[in-house]
Amino acid sequence: MPKADYYQTLGVSKSDSEEDIRKAFRKKAMEYHPDRNKNPDAESKFKDINEAYQVLSDSKKRAQYDRFGHAGVNGNSGFDRPFDGFEGFGGFGDIFDSFFGDSSQRRSNAPQRGNDLQQSVTLTFEESVFGVEKELAVERVEVCQHCSGEGNEPGTKVTTCNTCRGNGQVRRTQRSLFGQFAQIIACPTCQGKGTIINSPCTNCRGAGLERRKRKTGVSIPGGIQGGMQVRITGQGDVGRNGGPAGNLYVQVNVREHKVFGREEFDLIYNLPVDMVEAALGVEKDIPTLDGTTRLLKIPQGTQPGSEFRIKGMGVPHIHSNRRGDLRVLVDLKVPKKLDARQQALLKELAESFGHNGTTVEQPAAEESAKKPVDSNPDPEENPNDKGIFDRIKDAFG
Ligand SMILES: [Zn+2]
Ligand SMILES: [Zn+2]
Numbered sequence: 001m002p003k004a005d006y007y008q009t010l011g012v013s014k015s016d017s018e019e020d021i022r023k024a025f026r027k028k029a030m031e032y033h034p035d036r037n038k039n040p041d042a043e044s045k046f047k048d049i050n051e052a053y054q055v056l057s058d059s060k061k062r063a064q065y066d067r068f069g070h071a072g073v074n075g076n077s078g079f080d081r082p083f084d085g086f087e088g089f090g091g092f093g094d095i096f097d098s099f100f101g102d103s104s105q106r107r108s109n110a111p112q113r114g115n116d117l118q119q120s121v122t123l124t125f126e127e128s129v130f131g132v133e134k135e136l137a138v139e140r141v142e143v144c145q146h147c148s149g150e151g152n153e154p155g156t157k158v159t160t161c162n163t164c165r166g167n168g169q170v171r172r173t174q175r176s177l178f179g180q181f182a183q184i185i186a187c188p189t190c191q192g193k194g195t196i197i198n199s200p201c202t203n204c205r206g207a208g209l210e211r212r213k214r215k216t217g218v219s220i221p222g223g224i225q226g227g228m229q230v231r232i233t234g235q236g237d238v239g240r241n242g243g244p245a246g247n248l249y250v251q252v253n254v255r256e257h258k259v260f261g262r263e264e265f266d267l268i269y270n271l272p273v274d275m276v277e278a279a280l281g282v283e284k285d286i287p288t289l290d291g292t293t294r295l296l297k298i299p300q301g302t303q304p305g306s307e308f309r310i311k312g313m314g315v316p317h318i319h320s321n322r323r324g325d326l327r328v329l330v331d332l333k334v335p336k337k338l339d340a341r342q343q344a345l346l347k348e349l350a351e352s353f354g355h356n357g358t359t360v361e362q363p364a365a366e367e368s369a370k371k372p373v374d375s376n377p378d379p380e381e382n383p384n385d386k387g388i389f390d391r392i393k394d395a396f397g
Contacts, residue, residue: 003070006052014066018057025053026179114141114237114246121250123220125257129267129289129315131222135215138248141237144210146203156199163189209238218250223265223318226254260289265315265324270331271296276396278302278332280389286328288313296328304332335396342395348388 007014010024031037032046055061055073064072121134143149152158160166164187172183186192200206216235224230229249236246261268267289273282281300285293294310307329314324338346 004048006056006065009048009052010056012056018059021053021056025049025057029053030179110241111243112240113243114239116246116249117236118249118251120253121218121220122253122255123224124255125260125262126289127220128224128226128252128254129222129262131224131316132220134218134220136218136250137213138216138235139211139213140235140248141209142212142214143238144201144204144208146210147201147208149208151193151201151204151206151208152197153199153201156197158195158197161187161190161194161196163187164194166194168192168194209240216248218248220250220252221318222316223320224252224254225262226252228252257289259287262315263327265317265322267314267324267326269326269328271298271328272331272333273298273302274333274335274396276392278304278330280393286310286326288326294326298330302330304330306330342392345388345392345395349392352388 007016010021010028012021012024016024028049029046032039032042032049034043034046037046055065061073066072117138117140119136119138121136123132123134144151147154150158161168164170168187168190169184169192170187172185174181174183187194190196197206201208204210216232218230218232220230229251232248232250234245235248238245259269261270269286271284271286273284277298279301281302282298284296284298286296287293288310290313294313296308296310298308307327310326310328312323313326316323335342
């Protein structure tokens with residue numbers, strides 16, 4: 001739909017002065033302001049009026065509009081910075097405020113939600129996995145206990161406000177762009193309370209609120225991770241004028257574990273396995289975070305970095321019966337020092353693999369240790385070597 005002519009929208013002509021345009025805008029805006037005009041198309045009409053006025057009240061924009069029409073004043077024309085008419089306002093409430101003055105006072109006695117609070121707690125790894133009850137000392141704003149939030153010293157009299165006669169609100173007449181307006185605001189004498197305190201509470205000086213440090217219990221569910229937050233509804237600052245209290249957010253930090261790592265809901269355990277155990281197979285007792293051990297079979301010919309899973313011994317999912325797994329990662333250890341007997345046995349083994357059996361003195365020995373042993377015959381299939389493997393196994397304990 002093509003845009004209506006801005007002059008037509010305001011009901012003015014091209015020759016009209018700035019003052020004429022201003023007057024016309026005031027008249028139209030009054031007529032179509034959505035707070036006053038309940039007609040369904042008043043809102044879009046008001047938008048159009050506002051947009052037209054943004055352009056025609058600005059001499060530079062008006063000149064561009066006269067020469068180029070809408071293209072001269074709309075964002076992509078390249079003539080001016082992007083047009084920011086109606087959208088520059090936050091909505092009708094804001095427009096109302098910016099035309100009629102700050103109205104925030106109107107609502108100073110309205111219910112107000114209390115502030116949210118934040119606290120942090122550091123858990124052991126076990127606590128984060130299995131959950132824990134913690135007690136936090138939280139300082140928050142509460143209703144003053146001395147005056148029960150009334151603000152006056154108990155036993156003293158409170159009088160009705162003369163300015164508002166106890167209503168808490170007064171009418172204020174204000175001049176604005178549109179002329180004179182009556183506005184209802186919170187009574188400035190009593191701040192909207194309707195009453196005057198003659199002897200303020202000695203504890204809160206009349207505020208009705210006080211800061212208190214309180215012990216607050218927090219239940220941390222098992223499976224939580226560092227960086228997560230637990231929300232405790234209603235444990236923040238108390239609300240005002242009957243508004244709800246804020247929330248308490250507990251930020252969780254988790255200490256590292258000496259033995260276990262964590263990936264999502266799995267626990268990670270690095271199992272040291274020496275080369276002989278990896279080659280021949282071995283049974284190992286695996287510690288679990290629950291405090292028990294599980295027997296794990298490391299099969300013959302296990303490779304470095306191999307992974308085994310002990311099902312259901314990981315981290316519980318939050319608020320669920322499911323648990324992750326305990327993942328056992330094989331950390332292959334190559335012996336750094338060998339005694340004479342072990343060396344002799346390994347040389348014998350090397351010969352059986354078809355290697356020439358020469359030893360390289362350290363530190364180059366580490367280089368050769370890194371070399372992958374690709375010919376890895378199964379000892380069962382080489383009965384001639386069985387004696388060597390058994391003897392190696394014995395030699396390495
Ligand atoms: Zn008052
Ligand atoms: Zn008090």
